Amino acid sequence: MSELSQRQKDLILQGWDVLAADMRATGTALFTEIFTRYPAYQKKFRVMKDMPLEEAVKSTRMKGHAVIFMRALQNVILNMDEPDVMADVLETIARRHAELGFRKVDFEACFSRQHTEPLPECLGAPWVVPTLCGGAPSSSFSPLNQTFTMADATGLTGGQKGLLKESTDIMSKDLAAVGIALFGEVFNRYPQYQKKFRKIADMPVDDAMKTVRMKSHATLVIGALRTIVGSVNDPDLTMDMLETLGVRHKLMGWLTKADFDNVFGVLLDILKDHEATKSTSDPAGTLEAWKALLNTIGSEVAKQL
Known part of the structure; x- marks a missing residue:
């Protein structure tokens, strides 16, 4: 893997701030081209x-795939300072696409210079990407005008959606740490799940949690939850993402709804005393919002298993 200079990393992060202002629009613009x-x-x-x-x-x-693509790219970019983790994230992406029949030449076509030419301009002109993508960036979400709405297909009210955004914003400071805490406790309570990870199957849990593979998986899982939370203002998009999530996990051949319930139960126990709940504007309400969302995820994913 080519090593990036600090200057290159800074430029990528600067450009990413612009591109990520409206991930759906940016991703859709890319796939349209x-x-x-x-x-x-x-x-x-x-x-x-x-x-x-x-x-x-x-x-x-397409909206769902565009957001998933952009979030995956974000996971790579945010791990630039941890090359081993970034490499493992890329390996996971590669395996998934290889199963779908994609090859290196396909990625080279999609990432060709013609598709990324606007990027240098965007580094100095934050308005360029939204214009190219067909609109201005989405305004920041405000829970104040959403509080009294009824729950929709996501199982969430407007107020709960706002609390979940607060929570995932806090989690985003260190996605891997949240995921490591989750899987460390999951493996302690349910040792059989660790056996499903070939590279760490026989390691002590503490050692397993320090591996690149576990850091990578932890980042991907919590990143996926963040992506789902980021979609909840578009319930159709959320439902499509959950269907895709269910199909992917069905391919593993052994997961059931009970397995999701077990993991989500551990996550809720962790969140009770975690900064991502306690530091929100309504900790008790945030925990209830997580319960509602995880219930929806479990129910929708189970339909595909």
């Missing part, structure tokens, strides 16, 4: 393979 230049890639998406391009890029599936 990819599908325009390489129509064969649209055929890989079963739900929208035969749609006109204009309809495909407006579909819930």
Whole structure:
């Protein structure tokens, strides 16, 4: 893996702040251009393979994939100072795409210079990316005008969505640490789950938690939760993400809803005394919001298992 200079890392982070202002719009703009230049890639998406391009890029599936893609890219970027973790995250992404039949040449086509030419301009002009993507960045979420709404398909009220955003903003300071705390306790309570991780199957739990593989997995899991929370103002998008999550876990061949319930039970126990709950504007309400969201995730994922 090529080593990045500190200057390069700083420029990437500076550019990412712009690109991440509206992840859905940025990701959708990218895939619109990819599908325009390489129509064969649209055929890989079963739900929208035969749609006109204009309809495909407006579909819930495309919005969901655009956000998932951008979050995955964010996980790579935020681990630039931990090359081993970044490499493991990339290995996981590579394995998933290899199973779908993608090869190096496909990534090279999607990441070609033509698709990324606007980036240098964006580094000095934060308004360029939103303009290219079809609109201004989304305004920051305010729970104040959402508090009294009824729960929707996500199982959350507007106020709960705001509390979850507060919580995940705190978690984002160190995603890996939250995930390590979660899986350390999961493996202590349910040793059989550690056996599913080949590289750490026979390690003492404390040693397993220090491995690159576990840091990578912890980051991906908590990052996925953050992505789901980031989607809850668009319930259709959230439901599509959860369906995708369920399909991915079905491929593992052994997970059941009971397994998700076990892990989520541990997570709730951790959150009771965690900064990501206690430092929000309403700790008790935040914990209830997590209970509601995790219940929805478990129920929706179970439909695919």
